[in-house]
Each structure stands twice: as C-alpha cells, then as structure tokens.
Amino acid sequence: MTVMTRRTQDQRSTETRRLLLAATVQMLMDVGYANTSTAGIAKRAGVSRGAQTHHYPSKMDLIVAATEEMFGNYAAGLEALAEDLRNGVLDFDGFFDAVWNEVLHGDWFYSSLEIIVAARGDAGLRHQLSPLILDLHDRFEAIWSKTFVAVNPEVISSRMALNLALNVFRGMAVQAVLRRDEAYFREMLITLKTMLAGHVRPASGPA
Amino acid sequence: MTVMTRRTQDQRSTETRRLLLAATVQMLMDVGYANTSTAGIAKRAGVSRGAQTHHYPSKMDLIVAATEEMFGNYAAGLEALAEDLRNGVLDFDGFFDAVWNEVLHGDWFYSSLEIIVAARGDAGLRHQLSPLILDLHDRFEAIWSKTFVAVNPEVISSRMALNLALNVFRGMAVQAVLRRDEAYFREMLITLKTMLAGHVRPASGPA
DNA sequence: TCAAAAAAACCAACCAGCTTGTTTTTAAAG
C-alpha cells in the first residue's frame, strides 16, 4: 500500500525534490548529459512533469541543485574514508584504493564530469557552478590537511600533493571511459601511491 | 575572384571533407558536444547540408572521422615538441610547459574530452572510438620512449611516468573549466615536473 | 574527337520525434 496519508506541504515538497535530484544524478551517470532530459528525469523520479517544473522551473535550476547535493555527498564520502584512515581502519594504500574505487564505481565522479563538460559550453551554468566547485575544493583541502602532513613542505606542500592525487584520479577516470584495462589502472595506482608516499604521510594521532 | 575552375572530383571531395572535419573540431571546442549539430557544422564549414550528408551520412560518421584527424594532429604536435627536446631546442621544463600550453589552449584536448564524455553515454560511438584512442596512446608511448629514459625502471617505468603526466594534464584541464586560477596551475605544473624529474631524464643523444 | 551516358558531388525542402518552457486545471493543505 503506497497511499500517502496527509503529509504536510513541506514533507510533500521535500520528498518530491529529493526524488528529482536523485533521478537527475542517476540519469547523468547512466546516460550522460546529452541524453538527460527534464522529461526523462521526471519519469525516472516517478513524478509528473508539472511537479518538476513547479520545483525547478528551468533545466539549469535542476542541474545546479543536483550538483549542490552531489558535491555534499562527495565531500562526505571522502571525509568518511579519511576518518577510517585516521582511525587506522584503512592504511595508506587502502585509503587510496578506496578513493579510486569510489571515483570509478560511484555515481559522483562521472556525474560531475558530465556537468563540468556541459558547463564549458554554457556560460550561465558555468557561473552558477564555479562557486560550488570552489567550495567543494575547500572542503577537500580541509579534510586532507587534517589527514596528511607533508614530509618536506618546501619541495611539495600537502595541498599540492592532494591536487596531484585528485588530478591523477580525474585523468584516470576520463581515460577509463574508452580504455578498460584493469592491469594498467592497477599499475597506475601503485605509481601514484609511490609518488605520494615520498611526500606525505598520515597524520598519526589527532592534531 | 573565387571562381573554381574545374577541380577534379577527388579535389572537390577532399576539400569538402577537410572543411567539414575542421568545422566539427572547432565547433566541439567552441560550444561543446551538446550544442554541436550537423546543421551547425555544415553552416560553419560553408558547405550545404546535402554535401555534408553525402560525405558523412550520420552524425557519428562525422564525429568519428573528425576524431581520427584530430588524434593524428595531436600525436604530430607532441612529436614536434619531443623532437625539440631531443634537439636541445627545449629543455626538460620547457617541454612540459609547452605540452601544458597545448593542452590548455590548443583545440585538441577539449575537443577530444567532449567526444570521450559523449561516448560514455553512447555505446556505438564508444566502440568506434576505442581503437582510435588505443592507437593514439601507442603513438604517445613510441614518442615518449625515444625521448625519455627511466632513472630507476624497477620503481617507476618510463611508460608509467608518461601516463602519470598525461593523467595529471587531463585532470588539470578538466579542473580548469571551472577554476581559472593561473597561480595554482603554475604551481601544479612545477609539482608535476619535480615528481617526474626524479624518475625520468631526457635521452641525451639518439639511441 | 566529341556527344551521350553514367557517376559523383552537391543542394534544398521536408518529416517525425523530441526538447524545454508555458499555460490551464485539478487536488491537497493550511
């Protein structure tokens, strides 16, 4: 029985929005930006097109809101892994293995890649997304800085080590679209970890 | 006077195809895959829509052909820079600066990014592009292996150093879409060069 | 050599389907 008994307006709105944003992220992940339509999102969310336009009048509103939520999840996911590392649940290698696994198999990375690439050709979208990306990046840095310390900050700072890792993961994920070569990615990951190990180490205890 | 006097069929075809492929790459670069239409390409190429469909019946034919040409230019560009390095025209730093400059400001990288991302949501395109990417990658490896030698191949092979650099550049370029921070990219580039310098060095003379 | 026939390149209009966004109605909550 799925008969909804007297939800408040706020409950109705919140639930509908949640369904729409989840459907947006999933659709970006599954079929890409080019094949993501507002009608398709509404259908996948199990919501009428009218309800969708009521909450998110334009497609851009939908994309921006979905990105906001997605980035929140993205940061939360990384923080969870970082906490595992700090607690000793994961070791240095295990941490980066887990991050790579999330990038490759989670919804977040490719959904955001679709949006970023779409933003390249859409000035309006780009201006709305820029602050979101900067904010996400700040959160990444905050998480990283309490999880790792630089071995020799004069040569390579902790911040640059983070960005090196992020950029390698980005590059690998893009490459993985057309190159399904498990062995190569495993070796690449080892290479990255080797490089990083020379420049950062886990911050042992709490600061 | 632009009156064309009796070109052979082959000349006509070749020129029309050239115009269409150049317009395709430019359009992908300028407005992105989402805003690239076959009609738009024909218009930008100064060619009738009929001529376009004659030479490239489907949009995918156009994209695949453009990708093929683009990758050829991509490899040729890298080879030119590598040769400069081998000849001493560029030094280690200058080579990577030049590569990064090409990635960020040339037509190639972002056009191919658009296509790769589009291919993620289009199985047909993906299967046509996979071999092209693998071939490009082989050419990269061939160029790299006659230009650099690994300092300590047991730890990090020359091939992995290449891929590390490629992945970092890819990641940086994606990031650059929404983050225009010249200082950050300069520092990132220095970090990358520092990392690489510890593991590969230019192959001095010819092998 | 040179017209006629064939082939290739090119052009313009059309079509069916899908896009986003708007407008009109209906239902539910306050």
Next chain:
DNA sequence: CTTTAAAAACAAGCTGGTTGGTTTTTTTGA
C-alpha cells in the same frame, strides 16, 4: 477560502535523417 503542490495539455523550436532533384566531372563508345 486562500495558497501551494501536482498534473496534463499545449506551443515553438531544434534535432538528425531522408528524399527528390541539380550541377559537375568522368567514362563510354561511335
């Protein structure tokens, strides 16, 4: 009874692909 949420029908525009016809080049054969 007023306001908000949800639903449905509508409208204008663009997409890729197809089709019928024209021009240019190449081939044929007398």
